[in-house]
Amino acid sequence: MFAIDKYAYQNRLKNLPVAYKFVIYLLLLAVSFSGVRSLQLGLIVLMAPLTCYVARLPWLRYLKWYLHASIFILISLLTFVLTYQNSQEQLLLALPLGQGYLGISQSSVQQTIFILLRIYSSLVSTYFFVLTVPFAQMLRLFKAMHVPRVLLDLIVLMYRFIFLVFYEFVTIRDTLDLKFSFYNKRKQHQAWGRLANTLFVKLLDDNQHLNEVLTLRFDAEHSE
Numbered sequence: 001m002f003a004i005d006k007y008a009y010q011n012r013l014k015n016l017p018v019a020y021k022f023v024i025y026l027l028l029l030a031v032s033f034s035g036v037r038s039l040q041l042g043l044i045v046l047m048a049p050l051t052c053y054v055a056r057l058p059w060l061r062y063l064k065w066y067l068h069a070s071i072f073i074l075i076s077l078l079t080f081v082l083t084y085q086n087s088q089e090q091l092l093l094a095l096p097l098g099q100g101y102l103g104i105s106q107s108s109v110q111q112t113i114f115i116l117l118r119i120y121s122s123l124v125s126t127y128f129f130v131l132t133v134p135f136a137q138m139l140r141l142f143k144a145m146h147v148p149r150v151l152l153d154l155i156v157l158m159y160r161f162i163f164l165v166f167y168e169f170v171t172i173r174d175t176l177d178l179k180f181s182f183y184n185k186r187k188q189h190q191a192w193g194r195l196a197n198t199l200f201v202k203l204l205d206d207n208q209h210l211n212e213v214l215t216l217r218f219d220a221e222h223s224e
Contacts, residue, residue: 007055008134018137019144021129028125032118040121047124055131065127066120073119080112135159165203172198 008014013021028047031039052062081104133141142152176191 004130005135007057007131011055011132013054013132014134014137016132018133018141021133022141025125025129028128029122032121032125035114035118037113037117040117043121044117044124047128051124051128051131054128057131062127066123069123073116077112077115080115081108165199168199168202169195172202 028043031043034040048062051057052059139152139156142155172195176195
């Protein structure tokens with residue numbers, strides 16, 4: 001079980017009807033996309049400690065999840081922050097480049113702040129929902145919303161396949177570790193290459209078995 005699932009199944013709101021938590025999530029998303037900075041900041045400041053309390057989640061682990069997401073967010077925001085103009089008059093910071101200047105303008109800073117607040121307030125809201133709604137409750141919610149059965153089957157299969165990949169990865173890694181395959185840098189490169197090769201071959205084999213099972217199920221359902 002992944003860490004996020006473990007916290008979802010032990011959270012303090014696990015007995016609260018999932019419909020209520022979904023409505024709360026929609027309200028939080030409405031605030032996140034409202035564009036009102038004070039509300040967005042208040043949501044982030046309030047929901048972050050509340051999520052840690054409700055999910056019985058340590059602060060350091062919670063912040064670590066944001067750190068991973070922030071790397072991709074900041075890289076993406078570089079396209080909004082940096083601008084290229086012929087004159088440096090409207091730039092707060094400017095670097096000569098070719099026939100113009102590469103720099104940061106006041107409008108780009110405002111746009112970046114606007115996007116950052118929307119992203120992080122939405123992320124806080126999503127973490128609250130995911131950490132308080134176990135996967136079983138989420139499936140019941142989807143069924144109540146009349147999500148097509150085919151889509152539900154795909155969601156369950158993807159969820160289980162992720163666990164399968166994770167289980168195979170941990171098993172192969174632990175096996176190599178017992179053989180002292182990660183003893184030095186040279187052996188580490190060889191071990192990770194062997195792990196990737198073995199995992200890829202194993203997943204192809206498991207995928208073939210899964211396709212056969214799904215084919216049999218499809219034939220059985222349509223033969224009735």
